[in-house]
Amino acid sequence: MRIGELSRTTGVPVPTIKYYVREGLMPPGELTSPNQATYGEAHERRLRLIRALLDVGGMKVAEIADVLTAIDDPVRPLHKVLGAAADRLGNVGVEHDDTESAAAQAVVADLVSRRGWRTHDSDPAAADLSMALASMARLGHGAFVEVLDDYADAAEQVARADLGYVDRRVSVEDMVESVVIGTVLGEAVFNALRRLAHVDASAKLYGADGPPEQKTN
Structure with missing residues (x-):
């Protein structure tokens, strides 16, 4: 799917998706031309995980990046990352009508x-x-x-x-x-x-x- 479809599917604005890619929170799409890229199910899942950690977990972008790095590198001990993440949990969230x-x-x-x-x-x-x-x-x-x-x-x-x-x-x-x-x-x-x-x-x-x-x- 194109980035616009990914945005419609997840409810995350295109500029925000591009920001997450720039910050390394999610991998870039597969280039099909110099200015076009396609995104798959893995991108959608990663995007939903980011939003869950942000909206429900109340985590900051830098904290989310740390958790996602741990997911992508299972050799890294998770207990320190998760302990810090749990300590930063808040009660600020965004409800979805779905x-x-x-x-x-x-x-x-x-x-x-x-x-x-x-x-x-x-x-x-x-x-x-x-x-x-x-x-x-x-x-x-x-x-x-x-x-x-x-x-x-x-x-x-x-x-x-x-x-x-x-x-x-x-x-x-x-x-x-x-x-x-x-x-x-x-x-x-x-x-x-x-x-x-x-x-x-x-x-x-x-x-x-x-x-x-x-x-x-």
């Missing part, structure tokens, strides 16, 4: 309902979770939702532990591409789940309908 986003939002709404969490699907953390799951689906990792309840179980446990240690102010702080997806985007998923679980656990412990012994007369 099938993956709609499906992810439905999954999150169902999760919150099934688990009886005292929160709602319009919570900012729910939006972060939806964006992370949708990005995973676009990268071919949609099956991640099959382990979502396991993450939710862990999130609830961590939330209870966090609140139990609140007075002490204790901070609770893997194929190569799969390592990046599971670590970077998986971290975004878990952080969003953890925040949702915090809302529920806090409401149960400190809300108006919490344990009688926690209320004051």
